[in-house]
Amino acid sequence: MQIRIHAHLERVAEVRARAAREPLFGAVLGRLKRYQAERLSNTYDDLRADPRFCGAVDFFVTDLYGDRDFSARDAGLARIVPAIARLFPPDALAMVDAALH
Numbered sequence: 001m002q003i004r005i006h007a008h009l010e011r012v013a014e015v016r017a018r019a020a021r022e023p024l025f026g027a028v029l030g031r032l033k034r035y036q037a038e039r040l041s042n043t044y045d046d047l048r049a050d051p052r053f054c055g056a057v058d059f060f061v062t063d064l065y066g067d068r069d070f071s072a073r074d075a076g077l078a079r080i081v082p083a084i085a086r087l088f089p090p091d092a093l094a095m096v097d098a099a100l101h
Contacts, residue, residue: 001093005081008100009074033067
């Protein structure tokens with residue numbers, strides 16, 4: 001499972017590198033990310049209005065689907081995957097794998 005997580009992170013890094021090399025690809029990728037964030041935000045407007053869930057919706061919209069550079073976050077995740085594998089149950093690692101996929 002750790003190998004799959006690292007493979008997902010490597011694929012994202014490859015996409016980032018391509019976006020940096022190819023301005024048109026980078027622009028399209030940015031538009032796609034903004035579309036995904038807007039779609040998610042609009043789909044879950046009702047949850048955003050609920051104080052229990054607004055933080056989670058905002059997290060998904062900005063920290064998972066946002067159009068910022070997440071390379072530092074991903075590098076940090078890559079460093080802690082072995083610890084997650086040792087300290088948490090297999091379901092936790094599977095959840096990380098599914099989220100990255």
